Amino acid sequence: MADLNLPSEPAIARLGTGRVVLNSLLIVIGLGLLFAPFLFPDVRSQEVAARICVFIVLAASYDLLIGYTGIVSFAHTTFFGLGSYGVAIALKSVGPNWPAIILGAASGVALSIVLAVMIGLLSLRVKSIFFAMVTLAVGSLTLVVASQLSGITGGEDGMTFQVPHFFSPAFRLAANASGGTLRLLGARMDGKLLLYYFVLASAAILLFLMLRIVASPLGTVLKAIRENDTRAEAIGYRVVVYRTAIFCIAAVIAALAGTLWALWLQYAGPQATLSFSIMIDILLMVVIGGMGTILGSVIGVVLMTLAQFYLQDLMKLATAATRAIPGLPQVFNPDRWLLWLGLVFILLVYFSPAGIVGTLTKRDGGR
Amino acid sequence: MTEHLLRLDDVRTDIGHYHILHGVSLVIPEGGVHVLLGRNGAGKTTTLRTIMGLWRAARGAIIFDNRDITGSHTADIARLGVAYVPENMGIFSTLTVLENLRLATATGAFNNERLDRAYDLFPAIRQFRDKRAGTLSGGQKQMLAIARAIIERRRLILIDEPTKGLSPAIIRAMIGVFREIALETTILLVEQNFLFARSLGDSVAVIDDGRIAHSGAMASLAADSGLQTRLLSLSLDAHG
Amino acid sequence: MAEAPTSDSLPWYRALANVNWLPAALALAAFAAIGSPATWVTLTVAGLAMGMMIFLMASGLSLVFGLMDVLNFGHSAFVTFGAFIAATVLARLAGWNTADTPFLSVVALLLAIGAAALFGLVAGWFFERVIIRPVYQDHLRQILVTIGALIVAQELVMVFWGGSPVSVPRPLILSGSLVFGDISIEIYRIFAVILGLIVYVGMHLGLNRTRIGLLVRAGVENREMVEALGFRIDRLFIGVFMVGSALAALGGAMWAGYETLIAPDLGSEVLVLVFIVVIIGGLGSVEGSLIGALLVGLTNNYVAFLMPKLALASTMILMVLVLIWRPLGLKPAAKG
Numbered sequence: 051m052a053d054l055n056l057p058s059e060p061a062i063a064r065l066g067t068g069r070v071v072l073n074s075l076l077i078v079i080g081l082g083l084l085f086a087p088f089l090f091p092d093v094r095s096q097e098v099a100a101r102i103c104v105f106i107v108l109a110a111s112y113d114l115l116i117g118y119t120g121i122v123s124f125a126h127t128t129f130f131g132l133g134s135y136g137v138a139i140a141l142k143s144v145g146p147n148w149p150a151i152i153l154g155a156a157s158g159v160a161l162s163i164v165l166a167v168m169i170g171l172l173s174l175r176v177k178s179i180f181f182a183m184v185t186l187a188v189g190s191l192t193l194v195v196a197s198q199l200s201g202i203t204g205g206e207d208g209m210t211f212q213v214p215h216f217f218s219p220a221f222r223l224a225a226n227a228s229g230g231t232l233r234l235l236g237a238r239m240d241g242k243l244l245l246y247y248f249v250l251a252s253a254a255i256l257l258f259l260m261l262r263i264v265a266s267p268l269g270t271v272l273k274a275i276r277e278n279d280t281r282a283e284a285i286g287y288r289v290v291v292y293r294t295a296i297f298c299i300a301a302v303i304a305a306l307a308g309t310l311w312a313l314w315l316q317y318a319g320p321q322a323t324l325s326f327s328i329m330i331d332i333l334l335m336v337v338i339g340g341m342g343t344i345l346g347s348v349i350g351v352v353l354m355t356l357a358q359f360y361l362q363d364l365m366k367l368a369t370a371a372t373r374a375i376p377g378l379p380q381v382f383n384p385d386r387w388l389l390w391l392g393l394v395f396i397l398l399v400y401f402s403p404a405g406i407v408g409t410l411t412k413r414d415g416g417r
Numbered sequence: 418m419t420e421h422l423l424r425l426d427d428v429r430t431d432i433g434h435y436h437i438l439h440g441v442s443l444v445i446p447e448g449g450v451h452v453l454l455g456r457n458g459a460g461k462t463t464t465l466r467t468i469m470g471l472w473r474a475a476r477g478a479i480i481f482d483n484r485d486i487t488g489s490h491t492a493d494i495a496r497l498g499v500a501y502v503p504e505n506m507g508i509f510s511t512l513t514v515l516e517n518l519r520l521a522t523a524t525g526a527f528n529n530e531r532l533d534r535a536y537d538l539f540p541a542i543r544q545f546r547d548k549r550a551g552t553l554s555g556g557q558k559q560m561l562a563i564a565r566a567i568i569e570r571r572r573l574i575l576i577d578e579p580t581k582g583l584s585p586a587i588i589r590a591m592i593g594v595f596r597e598i599a600l601e602t603t604i605l606l607v608e609q610n611f612l613f614a615r616s617l618g619d620s621v622a623v624i625d626d627g628r629i630a631h632s633g634a635m636a637s638l639a640a641d642s643g644l645q646t647r648l649l650s651l652s653l654d655a656h657g
Numbered sequence: 658m659a660e661a662p663t664s665d666s667l668p669w670y671r672a673l674a675n676v677n678w679l680p681a682a683l684a685l686a687a688f689a690a691i692g693s694p695a696t697w698v699t700l701t702v703a704g705l706a707m708g709m710m711i712f713l714m715a716s717g718l719s720l721v722f723g724l725m726d727v728l729n730f731g732h733s734a735f736v737t738f739g740a741f742i743a744a745t746v747l748a749r750l751a752g753w754n755t756a757d758t759p760f761l762s763v764v765a766l767l768l769a770i771g772a773a774a775l776f777g778l779v780a781g782w783f784f785e786r787v788i789i790r791p792v793y794q795d796h797l798r799q800i801l802v803t804i805g806a807l808i809v810a811q812e813l814v815m816v817f818w819g820g821s822p823v824s825v826p827r828p829l830i831l832s833g834s835l836v837f838g839d840i841s842i843e844i845y846r847i848f849a850v851i852l853g854l855i856v857y858v859g860m861h862l863g864l865n866r867t868r869i870g871l872l873v874r875a876g877v878e879n880r881e882m883v884e885a886l887g888f889r890i891d892r893l894f895i896g897v898f899m900v901g902s903a904l905a906a907l908g909g910a911m912w913a914g915y916e917t918l919i920a921p922d923l924g925s926e927v928l929v930l931v932f933i934v935v936i937i938g939g940l941g942s943v944e945g946s947l948i949g950a951l952l953v954g955l956t957n958n959y960v961a962f963l964m965p966k967l968a969l970a971s972t973m974i975l976m977v978l979v980l981i982w983r984p985l986g987l988k989p990a991a992k993g
Contacts, residue, residue, distance in 0.1 A: 116797070120797055122797060122800050122801075175984065176984070176985075178796050178797075179722065179726075179728040179796055179799075179800070180936065180940065182728065182800055183728070183932040183935065183936055184936060184976075184980075186928075186929060186932055187929055187932060187933055187936070187973055187976055188973075190929045190973065191970060191973040194969040194970050194973070195970060197969075198966055198969065198970065277434075278433060278434070281435075326925060330804065330808065333801070333804065337801055381816055383816070385815070385820065386812050386815065386816060388808060388812055389808075389809055389812030389813065389816065391808075392805050392806075392808035392809040392812060393805075393809055395801075395805045395808070396788075396802055396805035396806065396809065399792075399798055399801045399802045399805060400791060400792075400798075400802070403798060469885060471881060471884075471885070490884075490889070491881075491884040491885055492884045492885075492887050492888055492889045492890075495884070495885055495886055495887035496887045500885075501885040503882070503885075507879055507881075507882035507885065509874070509875045509878050509879060509882070510878065511874060511878055511990055512871070512874060512875060512878075516871060516875075519871065520871060520872070520875055520883070520886050521886055523887070525868050565886075
């Protein structure tokens with residue numbers, strides 16, 4: 051353990067510019083999401099905002115896994131899917147009410163724990179690269195199974211279902227003069243709004259939970275294991291137990307994220323939750339934001355989601371501008387936004403593996 | 418001055434955050450068997466691996482045959498005439514015994530005289546030469562590892578705990594083998610077994626906690642029981 | 658000192674229990690289940706052909722991982738590019754591919770395959786130097802970087818060839834089937850099997866009869882010791898990587914001719930199959946890759962006929978079964 055020789059300055063003075071930038075960004079994002087229905091009342095922006103909330107939780111749970119154990123797994127979308135399908139099946143079969151939601155979420159979580167324990171134990175028996183490949187196969191297997199079991203899961207097309215009345219657009223939070231739904235600052239005060247704030251609040255709680263976990267003694271032990279698991283074992287920490295514990299926690303949170311996602315979409319399907327591209331997306335988000343930081347996922351998710359839209363617009367401009375030169379327009383084709391993101395990702399992994407948050411916090415002679 | 422074949426000057430080696438060697442200084446003259454004694458964790462294996470370039474010395478210098486090999490690549494160090502017989506023997510189990518030996522030759526062709534000599538020293542090698550090396554017993558694998566080190570002429574052979582897990586009969590046989598090998602080359606032998614070392618070594622250095630605690634002629638250590646007790650209680654596991 | 662029993666000196670009945678027989682055992686079991694010889698032959702040939710193509714794609718990856726402990730998720734990018742390059746060459750040389758010019762159509766075929774393999778060699782060299790080399794020891798970053806490379810490669814395919822599927826003009830001499838009574842066997846599949854066998858034999862000879870092969874086999878087992886014997890194994894690695902990438906591209910080219918319709922996500926689709934084969938076969942082993950690939954190819958085709966609903970999952974189930982029996986794969990060569 052290194053000796054700490056901190057200068058005795060007041061706490062505020064020790065906050066470097068990096069941290070200030072980071073905190074400001076986080077505050078802006080938080081406020082943006084909080085007031086999204088009023089700031090951006092159109093349907094598309096609502097979808098984007100909800101997606102950001104859910105994926106922040108999902109990506110952060112993945113960071114809990116790869117950032118704090120250093121083990122890469124490609125089966126994470128499986129938990130996301132279990133939560134989604136759990137709640138979907140429950141709502142469809144039991145009915146659109148709270149008990150169904152809780153039942154669905156609980157089953158998704160329970161299955162996720164079982165799967166997480168199995169995967170966690172496997173990770174300790176085999177080398178990390180072998181493990182990564184096996185989880186890739188498992189993730190694929192889940193996708194295939196979900197697409198095939200049409201009786202239960204609705205097959206490739208997925209399943210739609212009804213959410214409780216108070217989450218639906220028909221539900222009126224407040225009426226206007228003529229008896230219709232009140233619009234406050236452009237936003238409809240209906241069940242959908244309620245659903246959005248439910249998703250946002252749940253996401254915030256789960257995020258807060260994760261931050262508490264990494265700040266807790268459990269988090270410290272995990273960091274020690276990540277640094278050097280042999281030594282941690284020698285000191286007396288049973289690495290098996292801790293790793294499996296964090297696998298389970300990450301899985302549970304991912305499953306809960308899946309629950310939120312299904313509720314919001316009123317839909318659960320293989321492409322929406324289990325696809326390899328979602329897995330890649332959260333991997334990119336975590337790495338770009340900064341592995342092992344939890345808050346990095348917030349930055350990463352927002353960045354990638356915005357990139358998906360605005361980068362495409364930027365590239366449309368570039369396509370038009372380079373129309374004269376043969377070949378170039380194709381490179382700047384807005385459909386190819388992932389190409390540029392991929393290049394950025396590669397560069398980040400090489401030069402700045404700490405990601406955005408890591409780089410910002412390191413500038414103050416961080417931890 | 419080339420009076421010393423190998424010299425370590427205040428070598429420090431770290432593995433990750435952990436400092437293993439805290440300044441090892443050692444000289445090995447040409448010819449004979451030189452023993453490095455020490456208990457588990459003292460830094461014996463680390464010393465050999467640092468010499469071989471498998472681990473990088475953080476500070477200090479390693480001079481072999483008047484040449485600074487401190488940052489050199491393992492393969493280059495081997496080409497200078499240094500052989501390494503690691504603790505786990507480094508036998509390639511999926512290759513045959515003969516293929517294992519062939520890898521130790523510079524060109525793939527055997528010097529038949531030396532091959533015959535290896536066969537004479539280790540009859541089991543001749544017997545199983547076309548068998549997969551993984552099917553050999555522990556003792557036979559150790560023989561193969563040593564045979565591999567002498568199949569071509571070397572200046573220096575680094576051997577890490579060759580007697581580990583072997584029966585007393587085999588260990589006794591090895592003493593003769595090593596003595597014969599030492600006639601044409603220099604051996605740096607790492608051991609925990611003091612009695613084995615004593616019957617073989619010309620000089621001895623004792624490493625404890627990453628530093629050399631004693632060095633000198635084996636004869637004087639063997640004669641000084643008081644010194645033995647002191648160092649024994651410090652560092653050694655005596656095996657019968 | 659007692660000698661432990663080895664496979665070199667086993668009684669004949671123990672030798673039969675060798676995993677090498679698994680594909681044959683599977684084929685036999687399938688015959689019992691299918692019944693009709695004609696159908697069985699068609700399915701078996703299809704399975705063998707598919708297996709051989711996947712073997713081409715997988716063997717390089719297995720060796721690279723076994724030798725240098727590097728996992729290249731971008732490996733399947735070579736497959737995709739190989740497929741598209743071969744398709745383009747065949748399309749450009751369509752004029753040669755007529756019934757009246759059998760010689761020219763063979764040349765066109767060889768050019769297509771050759772172009773794919775050449776691309777694999779060159780791109781492999783570039784890939785190893787630029788993408789892999791900076792992250793040698795770091796498994797986590799390797800996984801991340803090579804996935805990034807996979808994404809970028811897939812996008813590049815779409816830049817060059819557009820996003821929609823491309824149809825592949827199968828060479829005429831390889832089209833059609835051989836008919837024996839009830840049984841019909843596609844000529845292309847026979848070609849795939851023969852090519853695969855040639856490559857396997859070539860690799861086997863190369864690994865077992867040459868000095869470089871000796872170094873590769875030793876290095877797969879214990880890289881450090883090979884260096885301690887005086888060999889710069891990193892120089893060897895780039896050669897192995899290039900060959901592995903060329904084989905992957907070759908596999909892709911063959912796959913293009915097999916499917917006759919290829920899409921840019923071809924690489925990701927086969928990535929999982931390739932990984933499963935490498936897992937089943939064991940890391941670092943060419944024989945393991947062959948057995949694993951044949952098992953996967955055969956299983957896929959048999960199950961598609963017998964239990965169509967299970968077809969997609971069958972490969973994964975196979976992998977799970979093998980892992981339960983042999984957690985490190987059937988014939989692992991590297992420490993794993």
